């Protein structure tokens with residue numbers, strides 16, 4: 001451990017890109033606080049960022065290379081990866097190998113991975129989990145602007161009078177930006193509209209929530225485009241000087257008589273939204289995965305941008321379309337050209353001049369001449385044998401890719417799989433022939449770019465553990481062993497300097513990305529690099545396109561015609577429900593880091609399927625029972641969460657749970673690999689499924705100090721508790737004896753306290769080692785009703801004799817009520833405490849509002865008229 005000092009770094013989670021001050025303490029812990037000087041967060045942090053110090057333990061880390069199960073030295077492991085890739089290329093050509101990388105790599109890692117594949121192997125089979133995340137935004141930007149440019153900045157959220165959040169659960173997924181927005185509303189009354197089929201935490205905070213039919217965004221924004229045009233809201237000057245294609249775009253909107261039917265929205269809601277947009281010049285439309293992850297994702301992006309182009313609301317203070325990026329370095333990855341259809345430094349792989357420029361700069365033996373395979377297609381080629389050597393870095397596709405069973409088959413069938421990760425046990429790493437242990441956050445050095453084009457340093461403040469190495473080093477060492485020059489870097493500073501130089505090479509204002517202002521990069525300069533934003537305007541806020549200057553051949557933005565298309569698969573009698581997937585507030589993706597902290601696990605500890613109360617009645621599903629969700633061929637099992645936040649006919653299942661944490665809850669097993677035709681981004685938010693109650697003979701809940709053995713249980717879900725674990729489980733058949741079952745799950749000896757009621761099927765056990773509770777387990781024929789957080793807390797200290805019976809009762813008595821799932825992890829406020837406090841009303845139109853907003857949005861007028869232009 002270095003001497004105690006402050007380290008300025010950046011959060012490794014979402015694309016808000018908050019600045020963090022990390023202070024290692026003498027006892028080995030690390031204090032994490034928000035950096036008050038960082039322009040993304042000005043000192044704020046969300047629950048995930050604030051809990052980073054609790055995720056730094058090494059127990060789950062892989063700290064030396066592995067070949068199969070065997071410990072290997074770096075030289076041998078790197079040599080093997082290089083040899084397998086070289087041999088495969090010699091035998092089958094450069095297109096027979098692939099990299100699948102991640103928006104969680106640092107820019108320097110990403111840069112050398114892309115350089116190796118596109119410049120040295122000479123193919124473009126490098127794709128990234130950004131394909132699942134930002135690809136539609138990228139494609140939409142390029143269609144409209146001629147470049148992948150985010151025109152606006154975070155400050156626009158604070159300057160706007162109207163902020164529209166489309167397919168974004170900002171409150172949970174970009175919490176600090178959400179806090180900035182809410183603080184700005186306090187100051188000047190910003191109106192917030194949320195467009196999302198679910199009533200999310202973000203929708204709760206909105207002035208207007210449009211719970212549209214899933215997949216119908218294009219129809220809604222086409223309607224808005226026509227409304228604005230007809231009502232004289234076009235910025236004629238901007239449209240004439242800086243755009244082309246308006247007539248075609250208006251024509252493509254088609255007949256809007258069906259708008260209410262297509263979107264499922266009440267007319268007055270649509271009208272309120274259109275009128276607000278028409279009225280508020282300072283408006284920002286921010287969008288995220290409800291837009292991108294769709295078979296019409298690129299059209300959704302362009303339908304939104306069309307409305308901003310028509311009104312000239314782009315690149316000016318408080319105005320613009322805004323793509324919210326997910327991962328900490330989604331933007332950095334795009335900057336170095338990490339997608340299969342991109343080239344370095346925002347250059348175009350289809351443009352011979354750009355290819356020559358890059359190859360010349362790299363002095364590389366080759367340059368990819370055509371786009372490579374996009375993620376879904378790439379894994380299909382792995383499965384079908386077209387790709388024979390695959391290197392996966394910093395992503396967990398066995399969980400996060402659609403058609404997860406196909407991904408597993410592909411990984412199993414692939415002759416050679418290398419995995420670079422930090423965590424020993426992931427669903428993907430189990431298929432690795434070679435495991436390359438990378439340095440994790442806090443140990444590694446580099447840069448990331450956030451949603452508003454701001455580049456920040458991630459700095460190391462921990463010594464490298466074991467033999468783990470930085471990703472950039474691992475990639476360069478493999479490149480060298482493949483016989484390639486051009487990978488001799490002494491530090492990430494050298495790589496960043498090269499990347500920055502390439503961005504200005506032959507640029508002269510022809511490309512948006514130009515890092516010339518960063519200057520030549522010495523180690524010292526790089527070490528001191530303060531967060532900076534790249535962009536065009538010279539002022540402190542660097543926006544694009546306020547005065548035109550788009551990166552198309554004629555300098556004009558393009559209106560893109562976007563006719564509405566229904567999602568790729570339709571629901572059918574056998575699969576009548578629409579499965580929507582996404583995030584919860586306190587977990588990050590496949591849980592390799594956030595599930596290390598009991599505090600974050602308290603929010604929601606188990607995979608769930610959320611559905612409307614009326615559907616639950618029809619299906620005979622009781623609250624807290626278990627449901628089987630099936631796509632006709634495979635099924636998963638999750639806990640039933642009944643709530644009116646969900647529309648009828650739709651369910652929501654979080655994307656996070658893996659085989660490490662639950663028996664069978666990888667939701668992507670149910671999601672088909674349908675993709676958007678322009679971006680190749682899969683439709684992760686819309687899958688037809690069927691639901692069925694599962695008749696479990698018994699349900700169980702346990703808390704324990706030791707890790708339970710879950711193998712053999714029909715249903716299980718595991719979470720860490722403050723001093724151990726909590727386990728939910730269930731079985732299809734009554735065991736011959738519950739104490740034997742207990743012994744199989746917890747093979748430890750101790751003093752046992754037991755309670756049996758064979759009539760009602762209740763069996764309760766508490767196992768002690770002296771005065772310490774080792775495990776408590778509850779079996780019942782019904783879902784177990786005990787106070788989970790109270791029980792988990794009992795693992796922490798000694799249990800006095802008089803409290804042992806209380807343990808078997810499973811709750812702390814009347815004076816200690818169960819607060820339910822924790823929804824404020826900072827202050828441990830439970831959902832049961834809060835649920836009672838939020839009144840809402842259901843209006844005749846069927847819309848729900850916080851009671852305080854009822855009169856404001858429930859006018860019954862229906863004056864809206866929209867028609868196709870003549």
Ligand SMILES: Nc1nc2c(c(=O)[nH]1)N[C@H]1C(S)=C(S)[C@@H](COP(=O)(O)OP(=O)(O)OC[C@H]3O[C@@H](n4cnc5c(=O)[nH]c(N)nc54)[C@H](O)[C@@H]3O)O[C@H]1N2
Nearest residue numbers: 167168169173214215288289290326327582583585588589
């Ligand atoms: N807590 C947490 N935060 C995260 C992450 C995390 O794992 N956990 N991941 C980060 C990453 S990589 C990303 S990409 C972002 C994602 O951030 P978001 O996109 O905000 O999150 P999601 O939950 O994936 O989806 C957003 C919403 O889209 C809605 N939606 C579904 N279908 C439609 C539709 O047809 N139309 C519309 N308008 N909406 C629809 C869903 O109901 C959901 O509420 O979050 C980032 N932040």
Ligand SMILES: Nc1nc2c(c(=O)[nH]1)N[C@H]1C(S)=C(S)[C@@H](COP(=O)(O)OP(=O)(O)OC[C@H]3O[C@@H](n4cnc5c(=O)[nH]c(N)nc54)[C@H](O)[C@@H]3O)O[C@H]1N2
Nearest residue numbers: 133394395396400420421422423438581589590592655684
């Ligand atoms: N159904 C459904 N599926 C989805 C989504 C959805 O909304 N619904 N969202 C999609 C989106 S937007 C995204 S971004 C993806 C995310 O999906 P993934 O990228 O698969 O998720 P992560 O869990 O973030 O995986 C990161 C991996 O990198 C490892 N890691 C962490 N730090 C480092 C490092 O420094 N170096 C290396 N080498 N490894 C490291 C972690 O241990 C982990 O295994 O999921 C996509 N899948």
Ligand code: SF4
Nearest residue numbers: 011013014018046049
């Ligand atoms: S908002 Fe995003 S970047 Fe900021 S602390 Fe939270 S997870 Fe980290």
Ligand SMILES: [Mo]
Nearest residue numbers: 132133326327
């Ligand atoms: Mo993402």
